[in-house]
Amino acid sequence: MRPDRAASVPALSATTSTATEAARSTPTIGSPPAVSVEGVSKSFRLPHEQYSTLKQRMLHPRRSRSFSELHALRDVSFDVAQGEFFGIVGRNGSGKSTLLKCLAGIYGADSGRIDVHGRLSPFIELGVGFHPELSARDNVTINAIMLGLTRKQAAERFDEIIAFAELEEFVDLKLKNYSSGMSVRLGFAVAIQVDADVLLVDEVLAVGDASFQQKCFDEFDRMKAEGRTIVFVTHDMDAVRRFCDRALLLERGEMLNIGEPDAIATKYSEINFGVVGEDGPAGRPGLPRTRVARAWCETAAGPAAETARDTFTIGRGESCAACMEVEFVDAVEDPVFSITFRNDVRHTIYVARSDFDAPTGSFAAGERATVRFSFPNWLAHSTYTLTPAVMTADSRIVLDQRVDAVTLRVETNRITGGVADLPTEVEVERG
Amino acid sequence: MSASAQAVETAHTRGPSALGGDFRRAMSLTWTLAVTDFKLRYFGSVLGYFWTLMRPLMLFGVLYFVFTKVFSIGEAVEHYPVYLLTSIVLFTYFSETTSGGVQCLMNRENLLRKMHFPRIAIPISVSLSALFNLGLNLIAVLVFAIASGVEPRLSWLQFPVLVLALTVFAIGFAMLLSVLYVRFRDIQPIWDVVLQITFYGSPVLYVIGMLPDSIQREMLAGNPLATILTQMRHAVIDSSAPTAAEMIGDPTRLLIPSGLIVVVFCLGLWVFTREAPRIAENL
Numbered sequence: 166m167r168p169d170r171a172a173s174v175p176a177l178s179a180t181t182s183t184a185t186e187a188a189r190s191t192p193t194i195g196s197p198p199a200v201s202v203e204g205v206s207k208s209f210r211l212p213h214e215q216y217s218t219l220k221q222r223m224l225h226p227r228r229s230r231s232f233s234e235l236h237a238l239r240d241v242s243f244d245v246a247q248g249e250f251f252g253i254v255g256r257n258g259s260g261k262s263t264l265l266k267c268l269a270g271i272y273g274a275d276s277g278r279i280d281v282h283g284r285l286s287p288f289i290e291l292g293v294g295f296h297p298e299l300s301a302r303d304n305v306t307i308n309a310i311m312l313g314l315t316r317k318q319a320a321e322r323f324d325e326i327i328a329f330a331e332l333e334e335f336v337d338l339k340l341k342n343y344s345s346g347m348s349v350r351l352g353f354a355v356a357i358q359v360d361a362d363v364l365l366v367d368e369v370l371a372v373g374d375a376s377f378q379q380k381c382f383d384e385f386d387r388m389k390a391e392g393r394t395i396v397f398v399t400h401d402m403d404a405v406r407r408f409c410d411r412a413l414l415l416e417r418g419e420m421l422n423i424g425e426p427d428a429i430a431t432k433y434s435e436i437n438f439g440v441v442g443e444d445g446p447a448g449r450p451g452l453p454r455t456r457v458a459r460a461w462c463e464t465a466a467g468p469a470a471e472t473a474r475d476t477f478t479i480g481r482g483e484s485c486a487a488c489m490e491v492e493f494v495d496a497v498e499d500p501v502f503s504i505t506f507r508n509d510v511r512h513t514i515y516v517a518r519s520d521f522d523a524p525t526g527s528f529a530a531g532e533r534a535t536v537r538f539s540f541p542n543w544l545a546h547s548t549y550t551l552t553p554a555v556m557t558a559d560s561r562i563v564l565d566q567r568v569d570a571v572t573l574r575v576e577t578n579r580i581t582g583g584v585a586d587l588p589t590e591v592e593v594e595r596g
Numbered sequence: 597m598s599a600s601a602q603a604v605e606t607a608h609t610r611g612p613s614a615l616g617g618d619f620r621r622a623m624s625l626t627w628t629l630a631v632t633d634f635k636l637r638y639f640g641s642v643l644g645y646f647w648t649l650m651r652p653l654m655l656f657g658v659l660y661f662v663f664t665k666v667f668s669i670g671e672a673v674e675h676y677p678v679y680l681l682t683s684i685v686l687f688t689y690f691s692e693t694t695s696g697g698v699q700c701l702m703n704r705e706n707l708l709r710k711m712h713f714p715r716i717a718i719p720i721s722v723s724l725s726a727l728f729n730l731g732l733n734l735i736a737v738l739v740f741a742i743a744s745g746v747e748p749r750l751s752w753l754q755f756p757v758l759v760l761a762l763t764v765f766a767i768g769f770a771m772l773l774s775v776l777y778v779r780f781r782d783i784q785p786i787w788d789v790v791l792q793i794t795f796y797g798s799p800v801l802y803v804i805g806m807l808p809d810s811i812q813r814e815m816l817a818g819n820p821l822a823t824i825l826t827q828m829r830h831a832v833i834d835s836s837a838p839t840a841a842e843m844i845g846d847p848t849r850l851l852i853p854s855g856l857i858v859v860v861f862c863l864g865l866w867v868f869t870r871e872a873p874r875i876a877e878n879l
Contacts, residue, residue: 209877218782266876270612270712273873287712294707298636310628311711313621 197282198244199363199394200251200268205277207238207263207418237263238418240277245396247282247362248389252405252412252426253398254433260418261398262367265289268396269365283362283394288312290367292352297341301332304340305355312359322358329380330354350377357384363394382408402430402569403509427473427572434568452557454494455564460504460553460571461488463537475570479542481577481586486539487517489553491565493532499524499558502536506549506573514549514584520560545586546577612712612873622714629704629721634728648729649736652688656681663801673803674834678741682832683800683825685733686759690766690821691791692726697770698777698784701875708876715872719770723763730759746833754831758824765820765857771864775871778878798822803829804843816844820853 212232237260245251255261266272268279269289294311295304305326309319327333330350340348356364385395385408399405405412405426412429414422414436422432462469462477463486469477479485487504502525503518517538519525528534551573554566579586638645660677663669673679700722701708701715708715742748777783798821804812815822827840841847871878 217780219780219786220782222780266709271709271876273612285712288710290710293710296632296636299632303632303635307628307632310624311707311713313618315624 196247198280199247199249199282200245200396201278201280201282202244202268203242203278203280205238205241205264205267205274205279206236207260207267207272207274209235209237211235236418238267238274238415241415241418241420242277243413243420243423245363245394247394248392250385250389250395250397250408250410252409252429253396253415254400254402254405254412254429255415255421256433256436258417259415261415262289263418264415265365265367265396265398281363284360286312286356286359286361286364288356289365290352291356292348295340295348295352298339300337300339301327301343301351302336305351308352308355309358312355314358314360318358326351326354326358329357331377346374346377353381353384357388361393363396364388365396367398368400402433403511405430405433427476431475431569452562452564453497455497455500455555456492456494457553457555457565457567457570458490458492458533460490460551460567462486462551462571462573463488472574473572476572476574478574478576481542481546481575481579482588483542484539485542486537487551487553487571487573488535488537491534491536491555493528493530493534496528496530497555497557497564498527500528500564501525501556501558501560503554503556503560504538505552505554506544507552507569508584509548512584514544518560524558542575543585543587544575545583546575546580547584549573549575612715612876622717625713626717626721626724629717630724630728633721633725637725645732649733652681652684652733653736655688656684659684659801669802669806672806674836675741675744675746678737678744678746679803679829679833680801681740682737682828683798685730685737686762686825686828687795687798687800687821688733689726689730689759690762691795692729693723693763693766694769694773695787695791696722696726697767698773698787700770701774701778702879705879708879715875716771716868719767719774719868723767723770726766727763741833749832749835751831751835755828758828758831761820761854761857762824764861768857768861768864771868772860775868775875778871778875794819794821799825803837805838813844813849816840817849817852818856820857823850823853 210232211234241260241264253261253264263272266289267274268281269285269287271289288311292304292308294308296307299307302323305323306316306319309322309326310316314322327336330347330353332347332351335343335347340351343351356366382404388395397404397409409426411424412426413420414429414432416436421436422429461471461475462479464479465484469479469485472478487506489502489504491500491502493500501518501520503516503520505513506515506517508514517540519536519538549572550569551571552566552568553570555564556562557564577586637648656677660680663680664671664676669676697719700718704718707713708718773783773787797815798819799807799815804816804822804826807815816826823840823844826838826843830837830839841850844850
């Protein structure tokens with residue numbers, strides 16, 4: 166996918182000026198937020214003994230009904246500006262779907278207040294109410310009506326929906342014979358026809374091929390330009406970085422962080438992989454405490470161009486160095502240093518590591534070290550994330566790592582389709 | 597917001613309501629759910645309609661044989677086969693609406709957890725779908741009645757009113773049972789037994805006049821189905837048959853079964869409305 170997309174998305178835009186149809190809605194300062202969430206909490210009761218039948222209730226009328234409470238959301242407050250593309254991220258069970266359901270009005274909140282300015286899309290998933298036994302034709306009509314279109318509107322927009330989903334040949338096929346990707350396409354094509362000012366989307370990108378995803382995001386861009394607001398729940402940090410104006414990170418129902426998508430994505434990776442950030446080294450019992458303090462990239466001329474925080478850009482063939490600074494809280498013997506390069510689809514492209522060279526020697530408690538991996542840059546044009554790590558001498562145990570600490574952009578004018586772009590001489594012999 | 601797309605300010609903290617929101621959308625949603633359900637039933641198999649019709653017809657066939665040839669109850673009743681078929685069809689409608697209502701929320705779990713809409717659309721759509729079925733079955737009943745020599749009369753106009761009363765009664769149960777089922781899973785077998793008792797406890801196989809005098813009035817007062825079927829017999833099948841008012845003794849006493857219908861409906865609506873915001877999370 167085109168790495169330049171992210172740059173075209175304004176970083177934080179309560180004031181996106183891309184509204185082409187000024188008549189519809191221009192997000193301006195002073196206009197009320199599209200979604201305003203104030204101190205929302207939600208908990209679920211989990212009964213210890215499940216009396217799910219009337220018989221049991223009759224037999225034990227006075228047995229205490231003890232339950233534990235699961236706090237799915239605790240005091241969550243945020244505003245989403247009109248025309249904003251707002252991401253909600255978090256691990257499984259962090260409460261993000263619950264939050265989305267509260268926003269949609271599917272769950273009632275225990276306390277707090279949710280205000281939505283404008284018409285809200287009533288659904289949170291694509292293809293709600295699709296029936297496998299019915300044809301795509303019937304399903305589109307039914308789904309469109311469920312999402313709030315009238316029968317007439319559904320009929321008028323039918324061709325447009327099918328064309329967008331690129332399923333013209335399959336309109337009369339039963340949905341059970343569709344692949345999961347195809348039904349998601351159909352669901353998405355219907356969903357975008359809904360006249361809502363605020364769209365709620367849960368994991369839209371899980372299925373669907375790359376080109377359709379691109380189409381979806383083009384569509385989101387168009388909606389944004391119309392001043393529509395999109396609230397988007399995902400695990401996909403790549404999508405968050407590329408499309409969200411702001412993001413919210415939830416962890417165990419609490420707001421951990423809200424702000425720039427890059428910062429949120431980094432933070433998410435940290436909590437996901439149990440990595441210590443600013444909090445200090447983990448210090449697992451029996452292991453020396455070590456900390457990757459920071460990481461960056463250099464070129465031969467000095468520090469590489471830092472286009473955003475922790476994002477460096479280099480060109481093809483430049484000699485460059487991936488660097489990390491390590492702090493040894495306890496003494497460590499022959500640690501192994503490594504930096505893993507992953508591309509935008511999370512494939513590991515290259516691992517620079519120290520254990521094939523001479524042992525690194527012993528480091529005393531309190532010592533700091535800078536490790537530099539220099540290499541000529543023959544990586545292909547793409548965006549890479551770098552994960553620096555310190556391991557034990559046998560490289561079996563990771564003492565500390567910072568997942569995706571650095572983003573490296575390789576910018577060239579050569580899109581080759583490969584992951585490496587090696588120096589190549591081309592000879593064509595005729596005859 | 598432009599003038600045409602008027603800004604809508606919504607605050608929702610309580611969860612989805614049973615009724616609230618866009619009425620038109622709720623109606624079209626209800627209609628769509630019912631039509632889809634109906635379509636699936638009939639287009640799923642080529643003989644879909646045939647089988648739906650066969651069920652009451654088979655039941656009718658068996659009961660007709662037993663009660664005219666074995667026990668010869670039917671001989672005392674004018675147009676007994678027509679009465680039997682009509683009452684079976686009406687009872688089937690009642691039982692389909694109510695027992696369909698029991699699991700309706702569970703069956704639409706996906707919709708309830710993924711979409712915001714007035715929750716009442718689901719039980720109403722179940723009864724609507726049963727109503728479509730009733731319509732189809734009544735075609736068969738009509739053909740049979742005419743063929744048996746029952747003559748169309750002006751009092752047939754009472755029939756839709758009786759069906760309406762039956763519908764209100766059945767929807768009341770459907771609403772009540774659907775939310776109860778979310779909490780208590782044994783509502784299903786319990787309701788099956790209740791329906792079984794109601795079948796024999798209502799004048800489906802017999803007419804009310806065959807009962808001992810002492811319990812005729814009690815049955816009519818306590819069981820709105822009995823009242824509806826008795827009045828139906830008078831209005832549709834045999835004008836010489838007693839009306840419900842005559843059977844219950846005093847026309848004002850008809851207020852008791854009517855009141856029961858209203859009470860069941862209101863109770864169902866109240867319980868459903870109360871539970872609606874939490875249905876999605878309790879499923």
